[in-house]
Amino acid sequence: MFTHLKNIxxxxxxxxxxxxxxxxxNVVTMCFCIYKSSQLINQAQNRVHILYNGKVLEAIAxxxxxxxxxxxxxxxxxxxxxxxxxxxxxxxxxxNVSKALYLADESAKRQYDNLQESGxxxxxxxxxxxxxxxxxxxxxxxxxxxxxxxxxxxxxxxxSSGTVYRKLVTQGEVRDIQLQTDNxxxxxxxxxxxxxxxxxxxxxxx
Numbered sequence: 001m002f003t004h005l006k007n008i009x010x011x012x013x014x015x016x017x018x019x020x021x022x023x024x025x026n027v028v029t030m031c032f033c034i035y036k037s038s039q040l041i042n043q044a045q046n047r048v049h050i051l052y053n054g055k056v057l058e059a060i061a062x063x064x065x066x067x068x069x070x071x072x073x074x075x076x077x078x079x080x081x082x083x084x085x086x087x088x089x090x091x092x093x094x095x096n097v098s099k100a101l102y103l104a105d106e107s108a109k110r111q112y113d114n115l116q117e118s119g120x121x122x123x124x125x126x127x128x129x130x131x132x133x134x135x136x137x138x139x140x141x142x143x144x145x146x147x148x149x150x151x152x153x154x155x156x157x158x159x160s161s162g163t164v165y166r167k168l169v170t171q172g173e174v175r176d177i178q179l180q181t182d183n184x185x186x187x188x189x190x191x192x193x194x195x196x197x198x199x200x201x202x203x204x205x206x
Contacts, residue, residue, distance in 0.1 A: 072147055072174055073138045075186045079103040080151060080170070083112075084133035088125045102183040104190035107172065111195060132156045133168070146173040146191065155198070162205040169197040 082100035086093050097112055115121060124131060134154045141148030148171070155166040172193035180187040 068143055069140060071186050072140060072149070072188065075103060075174065075188045076138050076149055076151055076190065077135045079108075079190055080133055080135055080153060083108065084131060084153070084155060084168070086121070086124055086131040088128045088130060090121070090125060093121055093124070099183070102181075103188070104172075104193055105175075107191060107193040111193065127159055130158045132158070146175050148173050150196075154201075162203060164200055164204075165202040167197060167199055167201045168195070170195050 079100050082096050082103070085096060101108055101112070123129070132155070134156070136152045136154055138152075139150045141150070150169065150171045153168040153170075155168050157164040157166065170193060172190050175189045175191050177184075177187055177189050
């Protein structure tokens with residue numbers, strides 16, 4: 001009789017262990033199914049269908065974080081091109097600088113005021129100097145808000161007597177204002193912007 005009870009107890013323990021493993025297996029399977037289902041739902045939500053000329057085209061929406069470095073560099077490059085690509089024309093200078101000031105805070109306005117007070121723009125106009133900029137590289141200090149950067153560029157000043165090349169180095173931070181407009185398509189704003197270096201490197205006389 002005791003042997004019979006012992007066998008029943010052993011069988012009960014086996015059934016109990018089997019039941020526990022079965023429950024754990026079911027829980028793991030359910031968690032995996034829920035994870036894969038949510039993954040598939042997210043992928044489906046990222047697919048956008050566009051009707052173009054009577055044809056249905058599929059587009060894929062991506063997380064902005066995946067393109068963040070590209071957008072930051074483009075915003076910084078665009079700002080510098082607007083700010084430093086200058087023609088010997090007062091209205092053209094004002095038009096370009098106005099576009100640049102949409103992309104930055106009052107630190108850029110202070111730099112503009114300083115250049116204006118020093119007669120920099122008047123000198124460009126009176127001497128018929130065209131100024132072009134080529135952004136060589138943009139170093140991002142990380143992808144945590146606010147996003148610090150250092151911009152390295154080459155300025156080309158073209159005048160009748162020759163061409164002057166300058167090395168330009170600036171730094172600042174980029175703030176995400178989370179509002180995209182026609183004047184600021186990326187929705188970023190450069191802040192604490194300052195010019196670290198702007199010196200002549202090569203002078204070519206004609």
